[in-house]
Amino acid sequence: MIIVEGVSKTYANGQPAALDNVSLQIADGSIFGIVGRSGAGKSTLLRCLNLLERPTSGRILLDGQDLTQLSDKQLREQRQRIGMIFQGFNLLHSRNVADNVAVPLEIANVPKAERAARVAELLALVGLSDKAQAFPSQLSGGQKQRVGIARALAARPAYLLSDEATSALDPETTASILELLRDINRQLGVTIVLITHELEVVKAICDSAVSLAEGRVVESGTLVQLQADPSSRLGRSLAPSLQVVRAV
Numbered sequence: 001m002i003i004v005e006g007v008s009k010t011y012a013n014g015q016p017a018a019l020d021n022v023s024l025q026i027a028d029g030s031i032f033g034i035v036g037r038s039g040a041g042k043s044t045l046l047r048c049l050n051l052l053e054r055p056t057s058g059r060i061l062l063d064g065q066d067l068t069q070l071s072d073k074q075l076r077e078q079r080q081r082i083g084m085i086f087q088g089f090n091l092l093h094s095r096n097v098a099d100n101v102a103v104p105l106e107i108a109n110v111p112k113a114e115r116a117a118r119v120a121e122l123l124a125l126v127g128l129s130d131k132a133q134a135f136p137s138q139l140s141g142g143q144k145q146r147v148g149i150a151r152a153l154a155a156r157p158a159y160l161l162s163d164e165a166t167s168a169l170d171p172e173t174t175a176s177i178l179e180l181l182r183d184i185n186r187q188l189g190v191t192i193v194l195i196t197h198e199l200e201v202v203k204a205i206c207d208s209a210v211s212l213a214e215g216r217v218v219e220s221g222t223l224v225q226l227q228a229d230p231s232s233r234l235g236r237s238l239a240p241s242l243q244v245v246r247a248v
């Protein structure tokens with residue numbers, strides 16, 4: 001479980017807080033969405049979860065361990081438990097697909113033969129076994145994101161953070177990547193935290209969501225709770241689409 005406890009983040013003196021006393025809990029095995037307008041603090045919050053950004057105050061508890069109190073070595077170890085995928089994929093263009101996926105395994109000093117077996121397993125998981133030798137420039141956006149997902153899962157993380165991972169993709173490709181993320185969540189039990197500006201993404205795969213405005217939590221809860229609460233704006237925006245049933 002991830003617990004965010006009273007987290008504030010100010011980037012520079014005199015600037016308004018990017019996060020202002022944010023508290024929330026992310027249950028194990030869930031898919032948790034972070035929504036809000038541009039500048040609301042979504043990326044800052046996501047990056048605080050693995051301490052890519054260090055909170056100015058507050059605590060980030062990962063399975064009970066406060067990340068803000070760890071030494072650099074302990075933090076590196078904990079970060080292996082948190083994979084991350086990005087809107088721009090962040091692949092290494094001079095390396096082929098298999099070698100991109102192997103990066104975290106190389107960093108963790110996994111022996112070569114074991115690395116190759118793990119990479120093959122990951123490429124099968126994301127449906128890219130036939131692209132192992134291809135270079136990123138030869139792939140579609142959806143395929144590049146699949147490589148990003150395989151790389152993020154290489155070290156068998158318990159958590160996967162997704163920073164607008166489908167924003168650069170067309171609707172059909174978005175749907176197939178969301179399906180893959182849901183399969184990973186269900187099959188591997190990986191907890192997924194995602195930022196999105198598309199409420200359709202939250203509707204499609206999230207169990208819970210938080211909305212942020214000006215660095216503060218406006219609402220949070222499970223989708224079922226939010227949808228059942230008539231006073232919830234987020235719940236109304238996430239209402240299931242009306243099905244038009246036509247009599248034949």
Ligand SMILES: Nc1ncnc2c1ncn2[C@@H]1O[C@H](COP(=O)(O)OP(=O)(O)OP(=O)(O)O)[C@@H](O)[C@H]1O
Binds near residue numbers: 036
């Ligand atoms: N590295 C940084 N240095 C200074 N200010 C920053 C930095 N990163 C973000 N900010 C500021 O913090 C606030 C929150 O930004 P953040 O990127 O977290 O919002 P966001 O909701 O993810 O926005 P977007 O949807 O546009 O990515 C904004 O006012 C932004 O300008």
